[in-house]
Amino acid sequence: MSDPTFIEVPSGVPDSVVRFFASCLSVFATKGADYARKEDRLANFREAASAAGITMQQAWSVYAVKHFQALARHARDGQVESEPIEERCKDLANYAALYLLINEDKNPGVAHEEAGG
16 A cells, blocks of 8 residues: 555445544544654653653553543443543544554564554
């Protein structure tokens, strides 16, 4: 895939899933601007890890677990209080993408697979 702005959607993927991931990209860009620096998307993780004396992956897990816990609470109780469950799902999907970026940062030259992942 040479054009990163074009994503070929395999047949059979429901429209709602396509809309979900498109929305994830929008949230990724918007929240990234709030939490990261233009020159370093991972600055927030770097700084938190350094301050706590932990790895960036460990800092990521602290941030990501709150979204997982919200989904678990929704599964148990059927509701979450602070934001719609759809937003929590987007956040968790974006945290998975951020983990890939952290892994790439820590292991230069080891990029994720483009297909078949």
